[in-house]
Amino acid sequence: MAKHHILDTLTDALRDDVLEGLQVLRFPAGQVLFSAGEHCRGLPLVLSGSIKVQMTGVSGHSIVLYRMGADDICTLSIGCLMTGRGYRAEAISEGEAEAAIIPRGLFDRLMDQSAGFRLGIMESYGRRLDDLMLLVEEVAFHRMDERLEEWLQDRASSGQNVVLITHQELAVELGTAREVVSRLLKELERRGQVRLARGRVELTGLLRTTSLA
Amino acid sequence: MAKHHILDTLTDALRDDVLEGLQVLRFPAGQVLFSAGEHCRGLPLVLSGSIKVQMTGVSGHSIVLYRMGADDICTLSIGCLMTGRGYRAEAISEGEAEAAIIPRGLFDRLMDQSAGFRLGIMESYGRRLDDLMLLVEEVAFHRMDERLEEWLQDRASSGQNVVLITHQELAVELGTAREVVSRLLKELERRGQVRLARGRVELTGLLRTTSLA
DNA sequence: CGGGTTCAGTGATAAAGTCACACAGACCAG
DNA sequence: CTGGTCTGTGTGACTTTATCACTGAACCCG
Known part of the structure; x- marks a missing residue:
């Protein structure tokens, strides 16, 4: 049963639709959820566990950018959904993890019909941006x-x-x-x-x- | 007259509303548009010129995170609008610049009523996230x-x-x-x-x- | 022109990154 | 249980970058 903070804001009707359209995936430790260049099939909502997002630069070196935990949303996937470009980073589960995938069409519908959902997405984006800005500062100085x-x-x-x-x-x-x-x-x-x-x-x-x- | 890419997608009715609610500001070179800790009064759309966004870390050092040009949206402000937290970075105009400020209420209405507007916002977010990820890699390696x-x-x-x-x-x-x-x-x-x-x-x-x- | 202010150059030293290689623990096959 | 193989760790030598302290040059303005 998929339980995620962002679904709490939905109306009962919408939530029922979501719970039908949703695909819940379960990942063992160390599983690669997606890697650089791959295309996005939907928006993952993290239900449990911890997922690290890291990128490998042209230099061949890698760095962990941030982690997602329960109730997080894979912000990176939104960008890929919207622009159609591939992922720039890769995501790897640490320990067991579960995620629910919201398919593209359903995502569009939620964005259209639920202010609460939009707010959740925006907050997630804002937090991620903040994280990365802090990381830049940390790495640089x-x-x-x-x-x-x-x-x-x-x-x-x-x-x-x-x-x-x-x-x-x-x-x-x-x-x-x-x-x-x-x-x-x-x-x-x-x-x-x-x-x-x-x-x-x-x-x-x-x-x-x-x-x- | 405010001209911004994201307004092109609006219906005529909405666009008329926007053009009324909009406040166009003009900045001389070197003007600070907002600085760290300040709160957000609306979403700026950059109409012309170039605006650099930089942050100063606890170390006291500063680094330029990215630039905004014509047709860009101040992604940073969205996060501040949504969460109510203050800015973490500061924005400074380089050369003359113009921006239109969409007030909070109007922003919410546009998000609610225009899929095109939402798409523009999401794309902007995605691009910014990408920029920052590349910057992390660049600074680190x-x-x-x-x-x-x-x-x-x-x-x-x-x-x-x-x-x-x-x-x-x-x-x-x-x-x-x-x-x-x-x-x-x-x-x-x-x-x-x-x-x-x-x-x-x-x-x-x-x-x-x-x-x- | 004089005096203050901003900008640039540089030596000394410490921190961090790179390259090359030695060695130790874990694991597996015979 | 032994020898080979792989992965993980330790370390020297050297380069690049950061920091500190200071000098002098260029510019501005009364």
Whole structure:
């Protein structure tokens, strides 16, 4: 049963139509939902799990642009639907994930008939734009050691103090080279802030405080 | 008289309403249209001129995110309208510019009643998202000397081979430090590819070819 | 013309990216 | 359980970029 925040705003009649036209997909961990150049078949609504969106530049390097979680909308797909161009990035599920696909025609109808749906789409777009602007600033001006520590802190705070990830994957998260990550992690280990193992980073020391509020 | 691509798709009745509700503003060169933290009073449609959008990070450094030209829509404002949050970036006119402001209520009505208007908004959003994704890739992975040369080439190709800009402004365009720009430009001058003067860069050599197509 | 302001150049040093390669742990086949 | 293979990690040497501190040149204006 598809449950998504944006469907709550619909009238009962519309929602019934949607629930019929909807196709719910289930993805195992690491599944590629779409990749660069592919064309869009509908608007995915993320129902559960986490999906990372990353792009690979002409340079051959990759960087994670943002993540989508439950109740998110794949903003990127809207652009592809409207302009007919292929995706510029790729999306990969992390852990199990579910998404409902709204086909093109239904999407148009919802945009036409539901102000709430439109609002949801617009908000999603706005948030994504904000995310990317912050990312540009971060990549352009922040020190790599700080970005690494913040990333680990954010990731670890939800649950254990252990993050299962390779240095290469961390490099893609931050948009840098694997060697840089290895060296910075080693330095953190020397300072006693993390413990390292193959494919694993355990946070020990408190690192820096994430929020002062 | 306000003339904007997105108004062409409207029915005559709607367009008449719009032309009444519209407020056309004229900006001299260097005028700040809005700055970070400010709230949005309506959706600007750019009628003529060029407007650059840049943000200043917590680090205190600035970077130009993109430019808007004739027939563009200020996508950033939509997000601010919808969520009520303040702008995260600032917009500055380059040369004379004109914009028409669609007030909030009229915007909602257009979204509700015109599929063409919606399409225009969505396309604009999609393009902006694409721009920012490319910018992230560029900032993260491209060499500064190449980015500088490309920027100069792009800017100069439209018209003269002279660009009137200070090193500091160039640094903001590229999201780097002024000293870096100075050094790279000096190196280009040594190689005979540019001639430098205060606030002025003249392209001489052919630099690298921008398009191989 | 003098004096302040903006712009540009440069050395020293630190941070980050690149290239090349060594080695360690995990895994599999025989 | 052994040897080979793959993936992940560590590190030196070097280049590019960022930062800090300061100098001097060009411009503006009274």
